[in-house]
Amino acid sequence: MVFNMPELIVCSRCGFIFYEGNDLLPPETVAKRYNYRCPRCLAVLKIKPLNMKIAPMRNRR
Numbered sequence: 200m201v202f203n204m205p206e207l208i209v210c211s212r213c214g215f216i217f218y219e220g221n222d223l224l225p226p227e228t229v230a231k232r233y234n235y236r237c238p239r240c241l242a243v244l245k246i247k248p249l250n251m252k253i254a255p256m257r258n259r260r
């Protein structure tokens with residue numbers, strides 16, 4: 200059984216959702232789309248502390 204977990208990239212400061220979907224985009228691409236700045240809290244986006252959550256696949260051996 201295979202099912203895709205959606206990727207969720209949120210602002211680590213205010214929780215603004217930058218990207219939510221089934222395509223695994225690199226966080227840099229998403230950050231670039233917003234000119235490396237959160238439209239809500241105007242925090243400057245850096246790739247390293249960018250809060251990126253991907254649900255892990257389980258039962259993988």
Ligand SMILES: [Zn+2]
Pocket residue numbers: 210211212213214215237238239240241242
């Ligand atoms: Zn923000």
